[in-house]
Amino acid sequence: MLEDLKKYVYEQNMRLPKLNLVNFTWGNVSAVDRNKELFVIKPSGVDYNKMKPDDMVVCDFDGKAVEGDLNPSSDTPTHAYLYKHFKKIGGIVHTHSPWAVSFAQAGIDVPALGTTHADTFYGSVPVSDALTKKEIESAYEYNTGVVISRTFKERNIDYMDVPAVLVRQHGPFTWGETADKAVYNAKVLEIVSEMDYHTLQLTRKSCEVPQFLLDKHYYRKHGRNAYYGQK
């Protein structure tokens, strides 16, 4: 079942080590078939060098494996939750890319300090709460989707305008209309996280981009006609 999607998800997972976004077996990529309400995700704990398209696991929106010989990624509950609650998402990526993880561990948003950021993220990339002891103990699996969706709701951020989050004490999740766009967003997040770190070392002055610049660069890339001051 979903053989083409398995091959595609395998190819997107293999981009993570090539883009220096993961080491060993860390991270994971999934893609959804919304007509079937199923998604395909990488198997848990399998070295990328040994992984094959047939190893990909098919799961339902409750995160239950419906096809595949291997266990699905340990982050499957988070992917399932996000597909269920963020209905425009077509693909999801989780990495342990060091600069984005540094911001997640410090509990600091990745701020929009330049046009490199604004071309992909329409504002700061938010850091979520960490799962509470109760949330971790109540859910058998480790579902950070709860805190991700809570962050976007509480901060009134459109999850497709800012297709990324830093899960506190864990690391980045990114998403997009497709898994390849989610991988692109993961790499851009890592690049701008490193740029922000150095920028904030160079100056203590506030250097967030003004809203009109954010509008211009974001809308230019996403096709909405925005001119300075107008939308």
Ligand SMILES: O=C(CO)[C@@H](O)[C@H](O)COP(=O)(O)O
């Ligand atoms: O963050 C973690 C473990 O703490 C996971 O995201 C691993 O990085 C990938 O786990 P699998 O996808 O291989 O289960």
